[in-house]
Amino acid sequence: MNTDTTQSAVSEDLRSSLTPAREPVPVFYGLLPMGIGTGDCEGLVSYLCRLALAHCVSVDDLVNQGLARYSTNDFKIWRHFSTWMKDRAVDVFAKQRTLALRDALVAATGIQAAGRLSLASLDGVIDLAGMSSPRLRHCPLCYQAAEFAQLHRPLLWDLKAVSCCPVHAVRLVNSECGGETLQRRPRWHRVHMPGVCTECGAIAYACRAVSHVGASLAEQWVARQSATLIAAASGGEKFDAPLAPERIRELATIVGDGFPFRAAAICGFNKARLYDWIHGVRLIKYAPLLALCAASGVDVVDVLRRPSQCSERANFRYEPHARRTRITSLDDLREKIKSALAVLQDPSVAAVAAYIGCDRSTISKRLPEEAAMLTARWRSARSAKTAARRVEAQASIESTAQSLKKAGKSVTLRNVWLESGICVSRGSRFEEPFRRVQAAQSDEPGHRDALV
Ligand SMILES: [Zn+2]
Ligand SMILES: [Zn+2]
Known part of the structure; x- marks a missing residue:
């Protein structure tokens, strides 16, 4: 038996399979992106989720175990894909993330069209910062009409400027679960399938009852323009920069x-x-x-x-x-202060300004007398409140001292706290009455005897 040669051949095989090749060949399924060259083109993260689904692995595993081999980027230091909230920004354009993810996906699948699933070709042409929507949204009618196999998230819905569907002319709605789940499912256990509710798994967010709100003509115009732009960008058009x-x-x-x-x-x-x-x-x-x-x-x-x-x-x-409303006439301002006084009780100038929606200095500069009146009223109301609280503190300390005396305990910080829950801290309104009670206690003959 020639075990030596077999073993060396095996270890050679192992080594070659363990050491990563310099130029990895595409080993992922050549999944075709949806809607390339149209306004309905899907986003990069939508494609990633569908690819993970095709491979029957979680998005995390696909990225960290598989995709990482095709990139010098360390995907692990990106926030976990399943907890990641920035996918809209990646879909539109986030310099480092979009490009790294795009290049890795193209290398892993061998599908060149996957490189056109974002607005990366517009980088440097216009300023793309802050262009993505802060919330995940979808068109309820698009999802209702779509076949399950066709479900994907168009890039269009991730643009902040777009607020409606160009096809159905209804407003986009937030992609949030509408089901009454008492216990939220941990993010790790959620489904990551475009068009499926991540919380309850309802297809096309059927868990959410929505009323379709029609979009204005301007909104529709913006949606149409953006769809045309996405169609051009995903169709591979180059713009001059x-x-x-x-x-x-x-x-x-x-x-x-x-x-x-x-x-x-x-x-x-x-x-x-x-x-x-x-x-x-x-x-x-x-x-x-x-x-x-x-x-x-x-x-x-x-x-x-x-x-x-x-x-x-x-x-x-x-x-x-939103700008603050500009107040033009003094009479107008006076009227507004009057209406604020009817609602607020002894307000400060700042509170009145906030109620009216103007600047504090607008009141104090333009109506100095009214401002002084407001401040004086506010101060006296506040000092009245402080005095009332002082009296209250004294009463509660005295009653605590009496009940301590009945129980045969001395008035100490600890006993007061145990008895009433009042913590007599330095500088607080309780301090002065406490000292007084303590002094009275040490003057008592019984107490002096006990000390002696
Ligand atoms: Zn639609
Ligand atoms: Zn749901």
Whole structure:
């Protein structure tokens, strides 16, 4: 028997299977991404979940045991996929994560189209930061109509600017379980299948009763524009980087009828920011670009693609964040303070300002007398309250001392605490009455005898 040679052959085999090859060949199923080249194109995380499902392993295992071999990235230091809340950002574009996951998936499956499942091709063309939706959402009608084998999560639903479905024109709803589960299932035990409720496993979130809310024309326009953009990006179209400032100037000039900076007020953004975009100081973000396109009637894809052509105009404005209401007349302000006083009891100036929704300094600067009156009232109310609490503290210490005396115990910090639950700390309202009671106790003849 020639055991030596067999053993060495076996160990050779083992070694070659254990040491990872330099260029690993694709060993994952060549799962085809859904909706490539259309507005319904699925997101990267949706593809990852479906791939794990096809391999009958958890998403975690697929990433850490399998995918990790195709990447120099340490996936383990990413938050666990099953507890991960950032998948929307990865779907849209998060520089390190999207690119690492994308390249590993392409290498592992050999499917080149899997590399086009995010907006990575727009990186550097526009500013993609903050473009993903903070919440997981879906179109209830899309999921209702879909066949089980076709369930996936379109990338479109992960864009913050998009609030409705371009096909059904209803608002997207949050992908949350609607079932009455008393005990929440641990995240580790949840299903990770696109279109299936992670908590109760209901297909197409059937656990959630939703009323379909129709979307406005502007919302539908945004959804259609975004779908076209996703179709172009997933179709493999390359955009020139970065978006030329001249094109933004062109758009702004159309919007402002020859005066580009008038576009700021019309579209609802800051004029200084518009200056930055026009002069190439910074890249424009997606939402303001949408607003410019909406006002000028140019398609977003056309702006990114080639010199502008006009199409339909829409009534979509960029909304920065809620501003405080501006109070114009003093009488108005006085009226509002009066209404606040009717509701609030002895409020401070800050409380009144918060109630009205203006700045504290607006009241104190414009109506100094009223502000002084408010402060005086507030102070006296507060001191009245403090006095009442002092009296209350004294009464409770005295009654505690009496019951201690009846029980034949001396008044000490510990006994007071055990008896009444009052902790007499230094500087508290209980301290002074406590000292007084203690002094009275040490003056008593019985107590002095006991000490002697
Ligand atoms: Zn839909
Ligand atoms: Zn559910």
